[in-house]
Amino acid sequence: MTTWLATQVWASMKCNSPVQSSLWSTDSPSVGGHTLPTLTMEIVHVYTKKRNEFGRQCNFSDRPAELHVDILPDPSLASNFIERDPCDIPIQCTQEMSEHEVNTERFESDTRGINHVEGGWPKDVNPQEMEQTIRFRKKVEKDEHYFSTIMQLGSNMEHCIKQNNAINIYQEYFEEEEVVEESEEQPSAKTINVFRDPNEIKRTATCLSWHPDGSCKLAVAYSSLGFQNISPDMSYDSYIWDIENPNKPEMTLKPVSLLVCLEYNPKDSHILVGGSYNGQIAYWDTRKGSQPVEMSTIEHSHRDPVYKVIWLQSKTGTDTFSASTDGQVLWWDIRKMSEPTERLVLDPNKKGNLDNALGAISLEFETTMPTKFMVGTEQGLVVSCNRKAKTPAEKIVCTYSGHHGPIYALQRNPFFPKNFLTVADWTARIWSEDIKESSIMWTKYHMAYLSDGCWSPVRPSVFFTVKMDGTLDVWDFLFKQNDPTLSLKVCDEALYSLRVQDNGRFLACGSQLGTATLLEISPGLCTLQRNEKALATAMFERETKREKILEARHREMRLKERSRSEQSKDEDTKEGDGEESVEELATRTEAEFYEIVEAELKKRAKEQEKKVRRD
């Protein structure tokens, strides 16, 4: 029996209604089964349902999971990819915030001027109208209170007015007199900086020169003055130091031979002139580098080391003169260094004979007296010369003798140019130009040789000296004459050079091992004391007068001696040759000496006996 099943053929999913209902005959009973039609259609799903089952709930049933697709990892695909390392992953973990803007009301400011006009008038009075104001004023004046107030205020005021008229309470008393505090402090000096020779083989710092403007730089000339003491490894350099920086020199000067002396040009602070060991003069311009701009030719230079070179006062500011132990003083113009412009031979016999000449060790030139200059010699004489003399013989004016050794320093007193200081052997002496036979003042003989000295530029009675035992002495002749006011041991080796800065406060000294020491002296030694000039003038005059008197006396005595010896000579010649040979003279003097000593001893022995007897 065939059951007629209504099959509804649903074609595709979109179709909700059957496309076609066809009657099929089925041979085999199939309930709830579905058969795939063999019609040529899209995907079709036949869904059979009994008619009486229509409208019933769907009956869902469980069924186990079916694995549809399983895609296994394929490692070969990994080659298409590169691992990323590092991976930057930003993470933020913050509070949530919101932003708001607020604007306050702008504060506006404005500048205005107020014109002071008469104000304060009561309402009914119009300040413009004269009548009303006058009336108001008169009314006030009639007030009783006004009367008493004014009387009282008036008397107060009068008192003050009279006070003002009597004395000016703000008057500066003693305005003219500068209150100079007498410094009770001890004179002292302290080392500020030490500049050492950077080379291994140390040379002596033979000359120092301060920079002319401001004195912030110091030029030091290094050389070796010992006889044949120069080793081939010795560096020839001289340095310019900045006083703030002692570690490294600011500039190097490279001469051809060791520099013995070095000077800044006072007119042009970039130019320096130096005298060297082989007798040549060279000049440097610090803007142009370390090499000398020009050097003098060897044929025309000195034959011995140039010990001193000084700048002259001239319109061009390029003239210098130099002195050396070969006996010559040469004048140069640095623009033309091939030949000296002038030459002077220091022959005391005024014959210009070089063999007779005295070796010059120091020079002195004062810009206030441009025609005169002085030379200090190795033989201990100071030669005063006149530059403007017509003949060379007249150039040498006079000589001053009195020292036993070479004169290492020679300087006029900046306040009293007629007096000059010489430093030589074991003493320092002060001379007056007029007295040629001896110095007017001198220090005692020291234990060590004095090597350099100079006056203080601010105080007329103060000068400085340095010795071979490394001490610096500060002398204040108004304060103490026997000893230096201050004696300071600067270093263990000998000091060879000294230079005071223009303000008188700082000084630099150079030592044998090339160490330049910068010292500051206490204000008491570099401020002009009251009456100092007057006292110094009086002192110099006094000493000069004393020396003059002594000199006059000596002259008298010598004249007497001479006249007496002339008389006795006539007698002698009558008698015959009474010349004694030197030996006889020696024996005679010896005998005399012993006689005197014995007589003295005997006298002393007698005195001793007397004393003993008395006791």
Added chain:
Amino acid sequence: MAEVEETLKRIQTHKGVIGTIVVNAEGIPIRTTLDNSTTVQYTGLLHQLTMKARSTVRDIDPQNDLAFLRIRSKKHEIMVAPDKEYLLIVIQNPSE
């Protein structure tokens, strides 16, 4: 009345006195020997200054009060004698 005149005249004729002004509490110049513009200037400024000075003195010590105010300048000295109601201002050139 005449004495007031006499006092003021006497003050004016002292040595060095340049001018005299009497000011009341409101700042109105009652009596003056200087010209109007100068008077107005002096009055306005000095009145305020005196008030300030007085308040300063009293701030520091309430028992205290301003007795006299002297301003010495390079050219002259301004002296102000204050009172509760009036101010007496004198400008003097102190003797040199």
